[in-house]
Amino acid sequence: MTMGTEYEKKIAELVKKIKNFPNFPKQGILFWDIFSAISDGAACKLLQGLLIETIRYKYPDVEAVVGLESRGFLFSFSIAAEMGIGCLPVRKKGKLPGEVISYKYDLEYGSDTLEIQKNSMKPGLKCVIIDDLIATGGSLNAAIQLLQNSGAEVLGCLVIIELESLNGRKNIPKNIPVHSMIKYD
Numbered sequence: 001m002t003m004g005t006e007y008e009k010k011i012a013e014l015v016k017k018i019k020n021f022p023n024f025p026k027q028g029i030l031f032w033d034i035f036s037a038i039s040d041g042a043a044c045k046l047l048q049g050l051l052i053e054t055i056r057y058k059y060p061d062v063e064a065v066v067g068l069e070s071r072g073f074l075f076s077f078s079i080a081a082e083m084g085i086g087c088l089p090v091r092k093k094g095k096l097p098g099e100v101i102s103y104k105y106d107l108e109y110g111s112d113t114l115e116i117q118k119n120s121m122k123p124g125l126k127c128v129i130i131d132d133l134i135a136t137g138g139s140l141n142a143a144i145q146l147l148q149n150s151g152a153e154v155l156g157c158l159v160i161i162e163l164e165s166l167n168g169r170k171n172i173p174k175n176i177p178v179h180s181m182i183k184y185d
Ligand SMILES: O=P(O)(O)OC[C@H]1O[C@H](OP(=O)(O)OP(=O)(O)O)[C@H](O)[C@@H]1O
Pocket: 068, 069, 070, 071, 072, 131, 132, 133, 134, 135, 136, 137, 138, 139, 140, 168
């Protein structure tokens, strides 16, 4: 996909701002800190503009943006407000009031459950899932399953960062596009 050299220049600006932290939160993990890229106003504007440009180009029919707790929320509201479309949260079990639809999934140890509010869902609602980062792909895949079980149409996913060495895409259904703006090994 090409969105032009201006777009590429803005991505390069963003890349300069993202810091990483070795051995956080555990020994052996290189942590990519999206908050380091939004600590000044110009950087916030840059990233917001890039996200909106990407969504408009990749998913022009989107009707709602679904943010994954918690870092995904930063970006879902910003995009939804600018585009005048819905902003739906996917949260861990027990955090959302009212009737919810749940999806339980396996982790390396144990399991987790994601939820979405039933009254925010309409059959066939065209959703894009947004998060800061894809690592193993477990979170995005669980959100895709949850939304599809809820009757939504998942147009695709958008993440800012992809950790390619973890090959998270192998855990995502082949017919669901995942667009990442920045790729690290
Ligand atoms: O592809 P995966 O292996 O599922 O990992 C990616 C997820 O991990 C991080 O969230 P985390 O669960 O650390 O919580 P946070 O967003 O609340 O910080 C990140 O923000 C993604 O949501």
